[in-house]
Amino acid sequence: MSEHESGDRLAPLRQEHARLQESMADPALHDDAGRARRVGRRYAELEGILEAADRRDRTAADLATAAELAELGEEDEELAAETAQLRERLEAERAHLEELLAPRDPDDARDVILEIKAGAGGEESALFAAEMLRMYRAFAEAKGWRTEVLTSSPTELGGLKDVTVAIASRGAGAPGDGVYAHLKHEAGVHRVQRVPVTESQGRIHTSAVGVLVLPEADEADESELLSEAMAPANLRIDVFRSSGPGGQSVNTTDSAVRITHVPTGIVVSCQDQKSQLQNREQALRILRTRLLDARRAEQEAVSSAARRSQVRTVDRSERIRTYNFPESRVADHRTGYKASNLPQVLAGDLGDLIDSSRRAEREARLAEAAREAADADTEERP
Template structure:
């Protein structure tokens, strides 16, 4: 363990020195990158130092075992130290797990109404608001890219971007099928209905991630329709992009600017093409992917919102809370903390099984 920790401590010391370097302070880009990494390593370094201190205390306590007057006290202290060391080793194992580089990307979120008609569309709108609020609480910027509204205020589909460092990693556990159980406002006999909505959370693709041949695109513009403010319907600002090789169609009409709508539509298209590529790669390693919490299959029922019992249950980890109102208002922190912990534990288990099979 100590061999793994030494390079990390050296890196942290180097970062401290760089943050005091006038040349770095004069370079905003370098300073931001180093500051971010320095902050990321803070908890890890604190844990490493606590672990090394516990190891040193254990050695000092073992020396006291030879003293008859202190032996009993030393043995009690030693037992406590052994427990602390085991806990710190477990924490370090989690902190040292490799991180998905995609976690640091911006995210594009797509919410669609599933089964349940208008009730599903109303539920989709609630999920949209929930995820947007959770993103804002995390300090991320949210921008609606495309919306298809229903007559009663629901959404058949909404696409929005979430930007800021770590946005995808922050939201990825929301991907999957969400199920709601409640009495719809339109239900006259008080019967509980079950409806669903799907959420896709995708790391936003940049031009370097996906190369698109302009010849493969068919771009059409039209007059925007629906809400959007005064003047939204007076210009041909709505943009639709067809990617001919895959048949993917993306539209955007949220801005009055045709150029901005085209940029946003191409961003969504790149993201969906990257997601298709990732899905193909994931299919090749299906067994290992199914062991991950964040698989995010659109067909995978991940969570149930039960209104009569004010209950939210995440089926991936068996997590249940009765704070339904809090969850729908965007308080997903406890739920996501449990999901991250379970994901880390499964990664550890997979690494342990891999190591065992290699040594066998």
């Protein structure tokens, strides 16, 4: 992308950035927490784009100066080396800016609610679900994000039948750095091949774990999109005693909470917190996010847009990734990425895997934008 081409696209973004800067200086903005958060997200996104454009422009100017000196016959080995570095830097900065300007998922800047569910494979699947939770928490910690287990169902051997965890960034940032931007491609069925700890014959078993990644609902969503859906008349709230591994009761009080959204039939149960009030708050948090996801699915269906592909049934045949322990290999079946670094991946080193999916998404979005532009150009012709 040339400086002229990107300049045409940057001009309206600079104007929007200036307007948002004025809005953020207005104390009245913060009377509406949801709107303030949306403005902050968009401002951070534009700030990142404009800073990248400024860096590219400075590098382009430095390269032009170096070229002028070379034309005057002042080039030497040091100037030649600096010119080569500037060219390389300019190419990288142009590519980075192009990525920032590419069409993106509007939810990329959001935090997430991530659900891990054991599937085919019984106890072995539950054990791997627990390993996946540790893997995602390690990745989040390396990114400086916060994690909070909202609800879980442990097994007697230390596995997890299912677990729901909130993963949040520690502040506003560019959407490309958002939690959802990184983790949304983890949604689907993950297959594991290894010898289970319960296997006495040394045979390799195949198990499956399902992962669902939802952009978390915030105050703005509740006030603008979910106010009617979350009305008290639409909620049935039941309380019961918490249970531990194997189903045994671990509490003598009714601290666990089950909330049913009557119109949709969505049910959320929470029992991990110590008090009924805390469990109720966690259940409502998950319910809001699931309702938001359902609402957006309906909107996308009406507009004939393709629903984000997230596997909701845990079937070994519908895999997105395989973790092969005997070969220490991990393979992503959507992007073709393969690597023999399984221990590092399970320790949270997911960067290359996630980057391969993000590149594929970016290329698909750019291709779709090009098709839409071509279609629009065709329609405008007489």
